[in-house]
Amino acid sequence: MYFINSCPCCASTRLQKWPAIVAPFIARYACGTEPQACSLCECLSCTFRFFDSRLTDQEIGTLYAGYRGPGYFNARHRYEFWYSATVNGAIGNDPAEIESRKLNLAKLLSGRSESIVSVLDYGGDRGQFIPDQLGSMRYVFEISDATTVPGVTRLESVERKQFDLVMLAHVLEHCSEPVKFVQELKPLANDHTIYYFEVPFERPSLRFAPRGPFESVRCSPLSTSIRRSVA
Numbered sequence: 001m002y003f004i005n006s007c008p009c010c011a012s013t014r015l016q017k018w019p020a021i022v023a024p025f026i027a028r029y030a031c032g033t034e035p036q037a038c039s040l041c042e043c044l045s046c047t048f049r050f051f052d053s054r055l056t057d058q059e060i061g062t063l064y065a066g067y068r069g070p071g072y073f074n075a076r077h078r079y080e081f082w083y084s085a086t087v088n089g090a091i092g093n094d095p096a097e098i099e100s101r102k103l104n105l106a107k108l109l110s111g112r113s114e115s116i117v118s119v120l121d122y123g124g125d126r127g128q129f130i131p132d133q134l135g136s137m138r139y140v141f142e143i144s145d146a147t148t149v150p151g152v153t154r155l156e157s158v159e160r161k162q163f164d165l166v167m168l169a170h171v172l173e174h175c176s177e178p179v180k181f182v183q184e185l186k187p188l189a190n191d192h193t194i195y196y197f198e199v200p201f202e203r204p205s206l207r208f209a210p211r212g213p214f215e216s217v218r219c220s221p222l223s224t225s226i227r228r229s230v231a
Contacts (some may be wrong), residue, residue, distance in 0.1 A: 001031050001059060003038065008178055012045035015092035022053050023121035025079040027162075029072075030055060030148050031033070049203045064174075067144040081139075092125045095207040101169070106131035107194065115192060118162040119200040125154030131213070134165065162190040 001022070006013045017039040027035040038053035055063065066072050073088045090100075109116065109131075119135035122128050127140035127148045138152045147155045155161070166188050175181045187194070 001027075001033070001036075001169060002054055002056060004054055006054065007043035007048055007049055008054075008176075009039075009048045010041050010043060010046040011179075014044040015041045016044060017041050023079070026055075026063070028079075029075040030059045036158045042058060056176070060174070060176070064144050067146070069145075085091065092128065098128050102131045104131055105167075109134065109194065109196075112194060116164040116194070119163075119165045119167065120158065121152075121169070121186065122158070122188075123168040123174075124167060124169065127154075129169055130167065139163070148221075158188060161188065163188055163193060164190065165188045165194050166197065167196045167198075169196070172197060173199050178190070181209050 005015070007015065012138070018038045018041075020038050022031075022035045022038055023033045026031050036053075038051055040049065043048045043054055068088055068091060072087065073083075076088075077085075106113070113134055118134050118137040119130055119139065121130050121138075121140045124130070124140040124144060126146045127138060130138050130140075130152060139155050140148055140152050141155045141158050166185065168185075172178045172181065178185050182197075189195070196221060
């Protein structure tokens with residue numbers, strides 16, 4: 001784990017900070033360390049909120065290698081009681097959510113669908129969110145060991161490959177350096193490639209932000225909550 005002192009979106013160093021700690025599950029499962037102090041930051045230039053503690057590539061690999069598998073679930077449930085087997089199993093598997101997201105993307109790209117032959121869902125789990133009517137060649141690149149849905153081919157590498165549509169749905173919020181990550185995707189483009197980015201419409205809440213020395217923000221790349229420490 002490493003720390004940054006500038007906004008990962010706009011690179012501004014004009015930050016307002018609140019005391020926080022790394023979530024025990026993330027610290028112990030991904031980093032192999034005890035939870036340590038960090039900060040919840042708000043960029044005063046672009047208003048983006050983020051934690052200044054960032055996972056290394058190796059730690060991200062550890063976190064997602066067995067993503068939502070038995071080891072992941074048991075480790076997370078140990079520290080986060082609300083993370084039940086039902087919650088774990090529902091992520092990426094809700095038929096209504098899958099269909100809704102596929103229909104929305106298909107509608108968004110309806111005027112361009114004929115030019116889309118090859119589709120890559122980068123970090124797309126099993127490829128279940130690729131609209132059925134888009135592309136005759138459909139791929140997913142995923143660091144977890146998820147099994148792809150029928151009609152989608154898993155790629156072990158995207159080096160020297162180009163696609164008509166590159167999807168990144170709910171990926172950037174898991175990246176320690178999102179701007180650098182997006183720049184590295186440029187070689188995937190041909191002369192008419194469409195990039196589709198989707199991120200959660202949310203950010204860490206400051207409604208109950210700490211106002212004294214005995215309050216802190218508990219932080220995780222996956223969730224955020226406020227807690228009050230007892231002296």
